[in-house]
Amino acid sequence: MLKIHNKIFSTPLLLAPMAGLTHSALRTLLLSYGGIGLLSTEMLSARRLPVENQRISPFLIRSESEKPLSYQLLVTDVQQIAPAMDALHRFAADCVDINFGCPAPRVRKAGGGSSLMSDPVRVRQIIRTARRETDLPLTAKIRLGEDLNGPVLRDFCLMLQDEGLDMLTVHARLRGESFCRKPRWEWVGKVKQWLNIPVVANGGIFSVEDAAGCLALSGADGLMIGRAAAQKPWLFAEIAREIYSVDIPMPEIVLPQLYAQFALGLTRFRPERRLGRLKEFTHYFALNYPFGHHLAMAVQKSTTPVLAWQQAVDFFARTDPDGLKVVETREVAAALSP
Numbered sequence: 001m002l003k004i005h006n007k008i009f010s011t012p013l014l015l016a017p018m019a020g021l022t023h024s025a026l027r028t029l030l031l032s033y034g035g036i037g038l039l040s041t042e043m044l045s046a047r048r049l050p051v052e053n054q055r056i057s058p059f060l061i062r063s064e065s066e067k068p069l070s071y072q073l074l075v076t077d078v079q080q081i082a083p084a085m086d087a088l089h090r091f092a093a094d095c096v097d098i099n100f101g102c103p104a105p106r107v108r109k110a111g112g113g114s115s116l117m118s119d120p121v122r123v124r125q126i127i128r129t130a131r132r133e134t135d136l137p138l139t140a141k142i143r144l145g146e147d148l149n150g151p152v153l154r155d156f157c158l159m160l161q162d163e164g165l166d167m168l169t170v171h172a173r174l175r176g177e178s179f180c181r182k183p184r185w186e187w188v189g190k191v192k193q194w195l196n197i198p199v200v201a202n203g204g205i206f207s208v209e210d211a212a213g214c215l216a217l218s219g220a221d222g223l224m225i226g227r228a229a230a231q232k233p234w235l236f237a238e239i240a241r242e243i244y245s246v247d248i249p250m251p252e253i254v255l256p257q258l259y260a261q262f263a264l265g266l267t268r269f270r271p272e273r274r275l276g277r278l279k280e281f282t283h284y285f286a287l288n289y290p291f292g293h294h295l296a297m298a299v300q301k302s303t304t305p306v307l308a309w310q311q312a313v314d315f316f317a318r319t320d321p322d323g324l325k326v327v328e329t330r331e332v333a334a335a336l337s338p
């Protein structure tokens with residue numbers, strides 16, 4: 001259980017926002033395994049949000065069952081906050097997260113993501129305004145900063161808390177550090193000691209052992225999982241059961257069936273939006289197979305979702321024929337065709 005502001009979430013396991021990945025199809029797949037306490041959108045431009053149509057925007061499409069759902073805002077100007085919050089209230093968001101961690105040059109250049117961590121004055125205005133505009137749980141996601149500087153990081157985190165933030169997620173890497181670097185989970189522990197609000201650890205959790213190791217080093221109130229959600233959508237259920245003693249059955253995992261379920265979820269998107277999402281997901285899903293790079297490459301080269309699906313079927317026929325037996329391959333192909 002995790003309490004954030006006025007809401008209680010069933011487990012302290014959160015889906016990380018991931019551009020191109022944390023959309024309706026992945027969220028639905030994750031829910032089928034259980035264990036997840038809070039879902040997330042990918043980062044959403046606060047500037048564009050008020051004019052987006054929730055029923056057709058590929059970033060906003062969701063089904064009734066995708067709850068509770070946190071919406072992550074990419075803010076570049078404090079003026080964007082009030083209209084964006086109005087939109088999130090209309091969309092029935094369960095939680096609002098603000099992105100202070102994205103290191104992508106395009107995002108930084110626009111004045112958003114991790115660039116804001118160097119501008120605490122502007123961040124204070126953003127959080128103060130956001131707090132004024134919503135009574136939803138208000139959270140933020142940060143990295144550790146430009147370099148390891150305890151006092152600077154502490155002041156930044158305390159400022160977020162003073163302005164009314166309800167929960168902070170810390171991706172335990174510096175702004176310039178790539179995924180190759182081991183996450184600094186012990187720094188999440190420092191943040192946890194400085195704050196009274198819940199602190200969630202993020203970065204490098206791919207197994208129950210990783211989750212246990214991260215909790216031991218950080219003492220975090222919850223765990224946020226990103227890439228492993230696409231690789232092993234059942235991981236939340238495993239961690240919930242093994243670490244948080246949640247009573248959920250462990251389903252049998254049949255990878256081709258899981259892939260088919262994801263592909264069917266893509267049919268909620270317009271045909272031209274399906275292929276990119278299938279490629280992005282396959283990049284992570286393929287890691288489940290020793291020769292998964294063959295699958296990833298074949299899908300990557302495909303020019304339509306149906307051809308990509310056919311490549312996946314061929315791969316499964318070679319490497320996982322038993323798993324493929326339970327999949328209605330023609331039905332999936334028919335659903336994916338425009």
Ligand SMILES: Cc1cc2nc3c(=O)[nH]c(=O)nc-3n(C[C@H](O)[C@H](O)[C@H](O)COP(=O)(O)O)c2cc1C
Nearest residue numbers: 016017018019042043099171203204205225226227
């Ligand atoms: C493809 C991809 C897209 C991402 N997009 C976002 C995003 O939209 N917002 C965000 O705060 N972080 C984003 N991240 C970072 C993740 O939320 C997370 O912090 C990072 O992947 C570390 O967690 P992990 O090791 O569990 O994957 C993204 C990461 C990946 C791999």
